[in-house]
Amino acid sequence: MIELDNVAYSYSGAAILSGVSLELAPGSFHFLTGPSGSGKTTFLKLCYGALRPTEGQVSIFGEDLAAMDRDAVAMARRRIGVVHQDCQFLDHLPLAENVALPLTVSGQASPEQADNLRELMTWVGLTEKYEALPPELSGGERQRAALARALILSPDVILADEPTGNVDWEMSQRLLRLLVELNRMGKTVMIATHDLMLIRAAKSLVNARNLRIAGGTLQAAGADL
Amino acid sequence: MNTLDRIKTLAARDAGADRVVPPAGFTVRLTLFTAAAMAFLTVFALALSMAAGRLATSWGEELARASTIRISAPEGQLAAQTAAVLRVLEQTPGVASARALSPEEQRALLEPWFGPDLPVESLPMPQLVELQETGDGYDADGLRLRLQAEAPGAVLDEHSRWRRPLVTAAGRLRLLGWAAIVLIGAATGAMVTLAANAALAANAQVIAVLRLVGATDGYIAGAFVRRFTLRTLAGAAAGTLIGLLALLIVPAGGDTGGILTGLRFAGLQWLWPLLVPPLAAVVAFFATELAARRVLGELA
Numbered sequence: 001m002i003e004l005d006n007v008a009y010s011y012s013g014a015a016i017l018s019g020v021s022l023e024l025a026p027g028s029f030h031f032l033t034g035p036s037g038s039g040k041t042t043f044l045k046l047c048y049g050a051l052r053p054t055e056g057q058v059s060i061f062g063e064d065l066a067a068m069d070r071d072a073v074a075m076a077r078r079r080i081g082v083v084h085q086d087c088q089f090l091d092h093l094p095l096a097e098n099v100a101l102p103l104t105v106s107g108q109a110s111p112e113q114a115d116n117l118r119e120l121m122t123w124v125g126l127t128e129k130y131e132a133l134p135p136e137l138s139g140g141e142r143q144r145a146a147l148a149r150a151l152i153l154s155p156d157v158i159l160a161d162e163p164t165g166n167v168d169w170e171m172s173q174r175l176l177r178l179l180v181e182l183n184r185m186g187k188t189v190m191i192a193t194h195d196l197m198l199i200r201a202a203k204s205l206v207n208a209r210n211l212r213i214a215g216g217t218l219q220a221a222g223a224d225l
Numbered sequence: 226m227n228t229l230d231r232i233k234t235l236a237a238r239d240a241g242a243d244r245v246v247p248p249a250g251f252t253v254r255l256t257l258f259t260a261a262a263m264a265f266l267t268v269f270a271l272a273l274s275m276a277a278g279r280l281a282t283s284w285g286e287e288l289a290r291a292s293t294i295r296i297s298a299p300e301g302q303l304a305a306q307t308a309a310v311l312r313v314l315e316q317t318p319g320v321a322s323a324r325a326l327s328p329e330e331q332r333a334l335l336e337p338w339f340g341p342d343l344p345v346e347s348l349p350m351p352q353l354v355e356l357q358e359t360g361d362g363y364d365a366d367g368l369r370l371r372l373q374a375e376a377p378g379a380v381l382d383e384h385s386r387w388r389r390p391l392v393t394a395a396g397r398l399r400l401l402g403w404a405a406i407v408l409i410g411a412a413t414g415a416m417v418t419l420a421a422n423a424a425l426a427a428n429a430q431v432i433a434v435l436r437l438v439g440a441t442d443g444y445i446a447g448a449f450v451r452r453f454t455l456r457t458l459a460g461a462a463a464g465t466l467i468g469l470l471a472l473l474i475v476p477a478g479g480d481t482g483g484i485l486t487g488l489r490f491a492g493l494q495w496l497w498p499l500l501v502p503p504l505a506a507v508v509a510f511f512a513t514e515l516a517a518r519r520v521l522g523e524l525a
Contacts, residue, residue, distance in 0.1 A: 050436070050437075070441070070442050070521075070525055071441045071442060071443070074436065074439050074440060074441040074442075075439070075441070077436075077437070077438070077439040078438075078439035082437055084437060088430075088433065088434045088437060089434065090245060090247075090431060090434055092247045092248070093244060093245070097244070101245070101434070101435075101438045102438040102439055104245065105245070105435060105438055105439055105440035105441075105444050106439055149438065153439070
């Protein structure tokens with residue numbers, strides 16, 4: 001689905017990542033860990049085409065990212081649900097419209113999709129927050145809303161960047177179970193987190209591959225996880 | 226997607242696309258004000274251009290075929306010389322008609338300067354003879370020689386001496402009016418570009434969110450383009466309306482009107498200003514489209 005082949009990324013001359021190779025196979029579940037500033041977000045952005053590698057090759061759904069223009073990347077991104085670290089909503093729109101934003105921008109808004117939106121909002125427990133504006137939501141509600149938005153187009157891949165960063169333990173467990181459930185439905189999931197407790201808690205739920213970024217390189221995580 | 230397709234898409238896009246861009250911001254007022262002010266000025270420039278055009282046409286056509294002969298002679302010879310002039314004119318090829326102005330007509334010509342009670346009969350007034358030429362015109366030099374021989378006090382004024390520079394000036398004034406309209410259009414485009422740049426820069430976070438959820442550049446640009454185009458249309462419509470109302474309160478000069486009192490439209494010319502709002506919207510469309518494409522490229 002998404003493949004990185006000997007990828008390097010540097011910014012203003014500073015190497016962030018180097019020699020990174022990974023294949024996100026269909027239905028796989030990955031955890032990506034590493035300290036803050038290690039390059040987890042950069043790695044995810046390379047996976048969904050928000051950044052282009054300075055070296056190596058990124059393939060998204062079989063297409064070489066280097067050969068994709070911005071519109072092609074946008075089209076590919078509709079098959080990738082991204083849960084961003086700080087959620088990133090349009091603060092002037094009610095929550096329901098924010099969650100439905102991928103439908104709006106892809107021209108798929110329809111009564112049938114409105115039913116899907118209701119189901120999704122129920123699934124993430126936000127039925128009471130339809131008309132709420134994003135600044136009025138708690139951290140956990142924002143994270144769940146971001147997850148709902150990432151799923152509204154039924155993407156093949158879900159990339160979550162610190163999805164439990166702003167929530168308590170109970171809420172992080174709930175979000176984890178939602179992501180595991182999606183993986184069981186066939187979605188490819190990658191979660192970038194520095195929360196090792198979360199990764200340990202997932203062991204009993206899913207057979208995940210654990211990776212760590214250290215020194216700008218991608219490694220298999222050790223037994224300490 | 227070509228420009229026509231983009232315009233069709235813009236016109237057909239649902240209101241949901243508009244909502245993704247926050248509605249507030251100073252660029253709203255800036256665009257509306259700029260469009261209104263520019264449309265107001267365009268209406269005046271258009272009126273000036275058309276008034277100058279009418280004046281040029283009037284001077285060019287009405288005066289081109291008219292000439293005047295002024296006969297200054299001692300009182301005892303005035304009637305004889307007038308008769309001689311009329312006789313010469315009857316025999317001159319290219320002269321369609323000629324007639325001596327009556328004392329009442331001559332008094333009417335002087336009335337604006339000396340009032341209605343001027344005793345014309347008691348003054349040594351020259352006699353004026355008005356002549357109309359045919360389409361082919363007459364030989365002015367030849368006519369002057371004949372008048373010199375038959376009526377020494379007659380002087381031919383064929384109007385062209387003072388008419389030509391006026392017609393030229395009016396024609397240039399018309400061109401200046403059109404040049405002003407072009408400049409106003411360019412200024413409108415520049416102002417809308419600045420406002421669109423400011424709006425795009427202020428909404429960088431919105432653009433990032435839209436990209437995150439799979440919006441294409443065309444979709445994002447379209448949201449801004451549609452907004453700025455409609456704002457410009459609304460502002461220009463208001464400015465045009467105010468401009469037309471302002472023109473209506475300019476006093477009409479009637480037949481004696483010059484460039485100032487004639488600064489308005491005539492007949493079907495009143496329809497011309499209706500083109501100003503849609504043309505302003507077209508300018509805004511292309512200005513915003515270019516600005517959006519450039520800024521989106523920079524933000525990528």
